[in-house]
Amino acid sequence: MRPERPQPTVLLELYRTMLLIRRFEERVYFLFLEGEIPGTLHQCQGQEAVATGVCDALEAGDWITSTHRPHGHALAKGVSPRAAMAELYGKETGCCRGRGGSMHLGDPDVGMLPAIAIVGGGNTVVTGLGLAFKLGRTGQVAACFFGEGATNEGAFHEGLNFAAVQQLPVVFVCENNLYGASTPWERVSLVPSVAARAGAYGVTAQVVDGMDVVAVRRAASTAVAAARAGQGPTLLECATYRFVGHSRSDARGYRSRVEEDEWRLRDPIVGLRHQLLEEGAADEAAFDAVGGEVDAVLDDAVEFARSSPDPDPAELLADAYA
Numbered sequence: 408m409r410p411e412r413p414q415p416t417v418l419l420e421l422y423r424t425m426l427l428i429r430r431f432e433e434r435v436y437f438l439f440l441e442g443e444i445p446g447t448l449h450q451c452q453g454q455e456a457v458a459t460g461v462c463d464a465l466e467a468g469d470w471i472t473s474t475h476r477p478h479g480h481a482l483a484k485g486v487s488p489r490a491a492m493a494e495l496y497g498k499e500t501g502c503c504r505g506r507g508g509s510m511h512l513g514d515p516d517v518g519m520l521p522a523i524a525i526v527g528g529g530n531t532v533v534t535g536l537g538l539a540f541k542l543g544r545t546g547q548v549a550a551c552f553f554g555e556g557a558t559n560e561g562a563f564h565e566g567l568n569f570a571a572v573q574q575l576p577v578v579f580v581c582e583n584n585l586y587g588a589s590t591p592w593e594r595v596s597l598v599p600s601v602a603a604r605a606g607a608y609g610v611t612a613q614v615v616d617g618m619d620v621v622a623v624r625r626a627a628s629t630a631v632a633a634a635r636a637g638q639g640p641t642l643l644e645c646a647t648y649r650f651v652g653h654s655r656s657d658a659r660g661y662r663s664r665v666e667e668d669e670w671r672l673r674d675p676i677v678g679l680r681h682q683l684l685e686e687g688a689a690d691e692a693a694f695d696a697v698g699g700e701v702d703a704v705l706d707d708a709v710e711f712a713r714s715s716p717d718p719d720p721a722e723l724l725a726d727a728y729a
């Protein structure tokens with residue numbers, strides 16, 4: 408039986424979210440190079456379908472944890488572009504009042520724990536969220552984004568095992584983009600897939616085409632439904648690729664331009680656009696309208712961030728616990 412295809416309005420909304428993430432990242436890249444945004448950046452161009460598909464499968468009251476590469480997760484979960492941009496600028500109006508910056512985006516009001524940049528850090532914290540939801544019988548689900556590199560951290564194994572044994576309402580979402588910084592996956596694992604590791608803990612796992620937002624959303628919906636029904640965690644391994652370097656100072660010498668070009672042909676945004684045009688579900692005018700809308704949102708976000716106040720230095724130690 409062919410899986411049911413989402414309505415055109417849903418597909419266009421998924422397209423919009425992916426485009427928002429892509430254009431947010433492109434803007435941020437130039438603002439960083441121009442010296443407007445401090446620190447460093449880990450960007451997610453190419454990986455938009457994973458954040459978008461998973462977050463669309465979650466309810467507003469569900470939670471996510473994220474990593475050093477959190478911009479897409481934040482926007483897909485509903486952190487406002489204004490608050491995300493202002494956070495990158497280190498402004499008081501940012502979603503963490505400018506204290507966190509790029510690697511700590513998050514907003515409890517939309518169910519996103521401020522991102523944890525320690526690789527594998529979210530994999531145990533998410534079990535705490537899941538345990539709280541289970542004990543409180545809240546009906547909520549927690550999803551944890553992480554890279555394949557994180558699966559060589561002890562925290563990945565501890566988190567997965569604990570969630571399995573306790574049958575917690577958690578979805579583990581691995582974004583397997585093939586490289587942990589400059590290290591290829593096959594150099595650090597004799598097991599070819601991350602999903603295979605889940606079997607060791609009795610966890611159901613699935614490999615998903617992470618360049619296909621509809622496939623990700625479908626797999627995530629099944630996993631979220633199982634978690635909500637008390638059937639415990641699922642691991643989704645989403646096969647994806649980051650089109651850019653690991654961080655802003657990465658010349659990508661560890662992979663070939665040919666490989667990059669091959670993955671670019673599978674761009675999730677271009678792919679969905681082609682499908683919608685072919686099916687007659689949307690026309691060029693609809694895409695132009697979405698593009699214009701996204702650009703206006705980002706113009707506003709940049710303007711908001713630029714004109715926002717810096718945090719008050721007198722409050723430097725407020726909210727610091729150690």
Ligand SMILES: Cc1ncc(C[n+]2csc(CCOP(=O)(O)OP(=O)(O)O)c2C)c(N)n1
Nearest residue numbers: 476524525526554555556557584586587588
């Ligand atoms: C515990 C820990 N070790 C090392 C680092 C430095 N570091 C930051 S990102 C990264 C690579 C992570 O790769 P992966 O988990 O696959 O995520 P991706 O960058 O591909 O999204 C490393 C080693 C860190 N932040 N935390």
